[in-house]
Amino acid sequence: xxxxxxxxxxxxxxxxxxxxxxxxxxxxxxxxxxxxxxxxxxxxxxxxxxxxxxxxxxxxxxxxxxxxxxxxxxxxxxxxxxxxxxxxxxxxxxxxxxxxxxxxxxxxxxxxxxxxxxxxxxxxxxxxxxxxxxxxxxxxxxxxxxxxxxxxxxxxxxxxxxxxxxxxxxxxxxxxxxxxxxxxxxxxxxxxxxxxxxxxxxxxxxxxxxxxxxxxxxxxxxxxxxxxxxxxxxxxxxxxxxxxxxxxxxxxxxxxxxxxxxxxxxxxxxxxxxxxxxxxxxxxxxxxxxxxxxxxxxxxxxxxxxxxxxxxxxxxxxxxxxxxxxxxxxxxxxxxxxxxxxxxxxxxxxxxxxxxxxxxxxxxxxxxxxx
Amino acid sequence: xxxxxxxxxxxxxxxxxxxxxxxxxxxxxxxxxxxxxxxxxxxxxxxxxxxxxxxxxxxxxxxxxxxxxxxxxxxxxxxxxxxxxxxxxxxxxxxxxx
Numbered sequence: 324x325x326x327x328x329x330x331x332x333x334x335x336x337x338x339x340x341x342x343x344x345x346x347x348x349x350x351x352x353x354x355x356x357x358x359x360x361x362x363x364x365x366x367x368x369x370x371x372x373x374x375x376x377x378x379x380x381x382x383x384x385x386x387x388x389x390x391x392x393x394x395x396x397x398x399x400x401x402x403x404x405x406x407x408x409x410x411x412x413x414x415x416x417x418x419x420x421x422x423x424x425x426x427x428x429x430x431x432x433x434x435x436x437x438x439x440x441x442x443x444x445x446x447x448x449x450x451x452x453x454x455x456x457x458x459x460x461x462x463x464x465x466x467x468x469x470x471x472x473x474x475x476x477x478x479x480x481x482x483x484x485x486x487x488x489x490x491x492x493x494x495x496x497x498x499x500x501x502x503x504x505x506x507x508x509x510x511x512x513x514x515x516x517x518x519x520x521x522x523x524x525x526x527x528x529x530x531x532x533x534x535x536x537x538x539x540x541x542x543x544x545x546x547x548x549x550x551x552x553x554x555x556x557x558x559x560x561x562x563x564x565x566x567x568x569x570x571x572x573x574x575x576x577x578x579x580x581x582x583x584x585x586x587x588x589x590x591x592x593x594x595x596x597x598x599x600x601x602x603x604x605x606x607x608x609x610x611x612x613x614x615x616x617x618x619x620x621x622x623x624x625x626x627x628x629x630x631x632x633x634x635x636x637x638x639x640x641x642x643x644x645x646x647x648x649x650x651x652x653x654x655x656x657x658x659x660x661x662x663x664x665x666x667x668x669x670x671x672x673x674x675x676x677x678x679x680x681x682x683x684x685x686x687x688x689x690x691x692x693x694x
Numbered sequence: 695x696x697x698x699x700x701x702x703x704x705x706x707x708x709x710x711x712x713x714x715x716x717x718x719x720x721x722x723x724x725x726x727x728x729x730x731x732x733x734x735x736x737x738x739x740x741x742x743x744x745x746x747x748x749x750x751x752x753x754x755x756x757x758x759x760x761x762x763x764x765x766x767x768x769x770x771x772x773x774x775x776x777x778x779x780x781x782x783x784x785x786x787x788x789x790x791x792x
Contacts, residue, residue: 358703359703380703381752381753382701382703382751382753382754382787382788383703383704383707383741383742383751383754383787384740384741384744384751385740386707386737386740386741399707399737402739402740402745403739403740403745405745405746
């Protein structure tokens with residue numbers, strides 16, 4: 324029977340949760356790298372036992388670890404992330420120019436085809452690639468240097484490149500998202516980039532419809548419909564049907580359209596999941612009820628999924644990289660909370676149960692479906 | 695031989711348990727010790743000092759011979775007791791609550 328491996332990054336280490344296809348009994352391994360922040364772990368689509376992990380602390384900086392046995396053992400690989408050329412400046416919180424400074428790796432995105440190629444989204448916002456399994460990293464500097472970079476500003480969490488969407492039908496196309504700059508796309512494998520934020524409207528910036536400056540939290544795509552993108556923006560759930568050329572709001576009847584995480588059902592390209600959060604100053608669910616919302620119509624019409632989730636006195640957050648789906652016949656949905664719970668639904672969100680309840684604050688959740 | 699004490703997380707990363715000993719020629723300076731440390735344990739590169747600027751990371755301190763050497767020039771000679779191996783060169787993670 325096939326199974327799943329859930330890769331969990333937390334404030335104080337990484338945990339690996341495994342189960343068979345029933346997804347009712349779980350083995351919990353960890354902490355790996357105890358005491359370190361694990362912003363993200365992700366496995367290679369073509370070589371599932373190869374897993375990359377971003378490990379950092381304020382004390383000792385950034386490391387990247389690689390496992391070739393599904394997370395049982397790890398080797399530190401390259402951690403030299405230097406910007407190409409003279410990196411120049413972006414805007415600081417007070418509007419003054421501020422030099423680009425590397426802080427950490429927020430997100431690792433292995434290539435869909437080559438296990439030795441992996442992309443890294445970093446703070447201060449830039450995109451790096453390794454073509455030797457993490458040993459060395461080169462900046463894809465066309466993004467930072469395409470023109471709008473000097474106008475980018477950090478959000479409260481830093482100026483991070485946190486989302487990397489690879490087009491399964493077109494190796495040349497890649498879409499990334501930056502807080503608080505917006506969405507950018509390349510159609511020539513990273514040589515040139517342009518902002519694709521038309522239709523985004525953000526009240527918290529001087530020009531609500533500006534070309535850049537939007538605090539995009541996360542983008543999700545179903546591989547069978549790469550032109551359809553779903554976005555959880557700071558406020559607003561958005562959708563694009565043309566690869567990001569234009570966006571329209573699909574928040575519909577959500578109790579709050581603020582949030583971080585968003586994902587798409589593995590087998591239903593029009594079924595989308597979000598976790599509404601009360602507001603940007605109250606990072607917890609509305610009414611103390613932890614509810615995943617599912618739209619089976621690609622947005623606008625949402626239903627609350629509550630079976631098995633706490634419906635009173637719940638004041639946790641679900642961060643942008645902390646939701647994932649598996650691709651078993653009955654799609655599993657997973658998310659982790661800042662309260663240390665990792666919840667799993669083996670039936671597309673109809674019912675939920677915690678896999679673990681008392682981990683450190685969860686930063687990221689990724690799922691591998693194993694043969 | 696120069697004796698170096700690493701903080702727990704870096705011992706784990708370097709896969710060592712006790713003190714590290716390093717051959718370092720004269721003059722024995724912070725830079726010379728850290729160069730030798732990183733040459734012997736390359737996984738430590740970037741964890742004690744910035745890979746590009748070579749500056750000490752802000753939350754890392756250097757102690758030796760009961761002195762805080764953190765703000766000394768990286769090219770200043772270390773205390774005689776450290777250079778002679780009588781005292782260790784200590785890499786310390788700054789204390790923090792929470």
